[in-house]
Amino acid sequence: MxxxxxxxxxxxxxxxxxxxxxxxxxxxxxxxxxxxxxxxxxxxxxxxxxxxxxxxxxxxxxxxxxxxxxxxxxxxxxxxxxxxxxxxxxxDLGSTLLLSELSNASMTRWYKLALQDLPAIMQVTETAQGPLPAYDEALLRRELSLFHDWLLERHLGLRLNASQQLIWQSFCDTLVTNALEQPQVGVHRDYHARNIMVTGDQQLAYIDFQDAVKGAVTYDAVSLLRDCYVRWPQKRVSDLSAFLFNELQRQNVIDAGVSLTKWQRWFDLMGLQRHTKAAGIFARLYHRDGKSGYLQDVPRTLGYLHDVAAAYPEFDDYRLWLAKMVMPALADSR
The missing domain is CATH 3.30.200.20 (Phosphorylase Kinase; domain 1)
Structure with missing residues (x-):
C-alpha cells in the first residue's frame, strides 16, 4: 500500500x-x-x-x-x-536539523535564536480556518492518560493500587491547573530541535506545526529546552528560560506582576506534563504503530520527570513512586 x-x-x-x-x-x-x-x-x-x-x-x-x-x-x-x-x-528547507548543529559551545546561541522566534508564534491564535483549537482541560487530561494507558499498563504491565491512583490523580490535577492558569497564546506544540531546520543562511525555519493550539505560554519553551531527544545542564536551561521570561515581559506577552519564580514553576510543571505525554506516546508508537525506535527516549523523559519533580516537595510521593516502581519496571523491560 x-x-x-x-x-x-x-x-x-x-x-x-x-x-x-x-x-x-x-x-x-x-x-x-x-x-x-x-x-x-x-x-x-x-x-x-x-x-x-x-x-x-x-x-x-x-x-x-x-x-x-x-x-x-x-x-x-x-x-x-x-x-x-x-x-x-x-x-525545500534543506537537510540540516538544529539537533545536528547543537554542541556545548553553540547551544546557547542557537536556542536564543529559537526563543526569539517564539513571540511571533505566540501571536498566531487563529488562521483562515478560524481560531486554533484550545489546549483545554480535556486535551491536557487525554494526553496525561497516555502515560497511564500505554506506558504503565500496556508496556510495563503495572496496575495502580488505590493509594498510587490518588498520587497519580493529584499529580495530573496539579499539572492541569498549572497549564490553565498561564497566559494562553499560540503554541506550535512540537517545538524541538528535530523540527527546527537550519537554512543555508544559518537562519532557523520551522516544520511539523500542523497540531498547533492555543495554550500555555511556557509550552513551546520547555519543549525546546527540555527536549525529549537531547538533555542539557540544568543551569543552562534555567538561564535560557529566564532569557525568554525577560523577553516576554519586555514585549508585554506576560504581565509585569509575574515573578521569575512564578514563571519557573509554570515552566517546570508544563515540562512535567509534556514529558508524561511523550513517554506515553513513545510506548504507543511501539505497541500500536510498530515503531520501536522511540523506546530509547523513554528513560530520558522519565529522568526529566524524576529530577524536575525533586524541586517541588508536593511531588515527593509521586517521585518516590516513579523511582521505586516505574523506573525499575522500565529497566527490567529493556
Missing part, C-alpha cells in the same frame, strides 16, 4: 511540475502517518508530502503555514497540494 501511494505521489509530482524527476528519495517519516520525500521540478529540489486521508488532513498545515508566514515566522512554502489524495509539494 505504501509503495502504491509512493508511485501515485511520484506521478502527481511529475504532473504538477511537468518534470520527470524519477524515483522519489525518502527524507523521513515521523511519529504520524505522514511521509516526506525529496523530488525536483527541474530547477530546484522540493519536498513531496504523503499525508494519507482519512488519518491526515492537509488543511491545518496549510492554514497554519500561511498564518505563520504572515507573522514573519520562517516556514516551508506550499507549492501545490491535492487534498483529496493527501499530496503536497513544499519548498
Amino acid at each position: 505504501e509503495n502504491q501511494r509512493e508511485l501515485a505521489l511520484q506521478a502527481w509530482c511529475e504532473a504538477v511540475t511537468g518534470h520527470a524527476a524519477g524515483r522519489l528519495k525518502t527524507v523521513s517519516g515521523d511519529a504520524s502517518f505522514r511521509r516526506y520525500f525529496r523530488t525536483s521540478d527541474g530547477n530546484r529540489t522540493l519536498i513531496a508530502v504523503d499525508a494519507p486521508p482519512p488519518q491526515e488532513s492537509l488543511q491545518p498545515f496549510m492554514a497554519i503555514a500561511a498564518a505563520y508566514g504572515n507573522a514573519g515566522v520562517a516556514v516551508p512554502e506550499v507549492v501545490a497540494f491535492d487534498e483529496a489524495q493527501g499530496f503536497m509539494l513544499l519548498s
Whole structure:
C-alpha cells in the first residue's frame, strides 16, 4: 500500500511540475502517518508530502503555514497540494536539523535564536480556518492518560493500587491547573530541535506545526529546552528560560506582576506534563504503530520527570513512586 501511494505521489509530482524527476528519495517519516520525500521540478529540489486521508488532513498545515508566514515566522512554502489524495509539494528547507548543529559551545546561541522566534508564534491564535483549537482541560487530561494507558499498563504491565491512583490523580490535577492558569497564546506544540531546520543562511525555519493550539505560554519553551531527544545542564536551561521570561515581559506577552519564580514553576510543571505525554506516546508508537525506535527516549523523559519533580516537595510521593516502581519496571523491560 505504501509503495502504491509512493508511485501515485511520484506521478502527481511529475504532473504538477511537468518534470520527470524519477524515483522519489525518502527524507523521513515521523511519529504520524505522514511521509516526506525529496523530488525536483527541474530547477530546484522540493519536498513531496504523503499525508494519507482519512488519518491526515492537509488543511491545518496549510492554514497554519500561511498564518505563520504572515507573522514573519520562517516556514516551508506550499507549492501545490491535492487534498483529496493527501499530496503536497513544499519548498525545500534543506537537510540540516538544529539537533545536528547543537554542541556545548553553540547551544546557547542557537536556542536564543529559537526563543526569539517564539513571540511571533505566540501571536498566531487563529488562521483562515478560524481560531486554533484550545489546549483545554480535556486535551491536557487525554494526553496525561497516555502515560497511564500505554506506558504503565500496556508496556510495563503495572496496575495502580488505590493509594498510587490518588498520587497519580493529584499529580495530573496539579499539572492541569498549572497549564490553565498561564497566559494562553499560540503554541506550535512540537517545538524541538528535530523540527527546527537550519537554512543555508544559518537562519532557523520551522516544520511539523500542523497540531498547533492555543495554550500555555511556557509550552513551546520547555519543549525546546527540555527536549525529549537531547538533555542539557540544568543551569543552562534555567538561564535560557529566564532569557525568554525577560523577553516576554519586555514585549508585554506576560504581565509585569509575574515573578521569575512564578514563571519557573509554570515552566517546570508544563515540562512535567509534556514529558508524561511523550513517554506515553513513545510506548504507543511501539505497541500500536510498530515503531520501536522511540523506546530509547523513554528513560530520558522519565529522568526529566524524576529530577524536575525533586524541586517541588508536593511531588515527593509521586517521585518516590516513579523511582521505586516505574523506573525499575522500565529497566527490567529493556
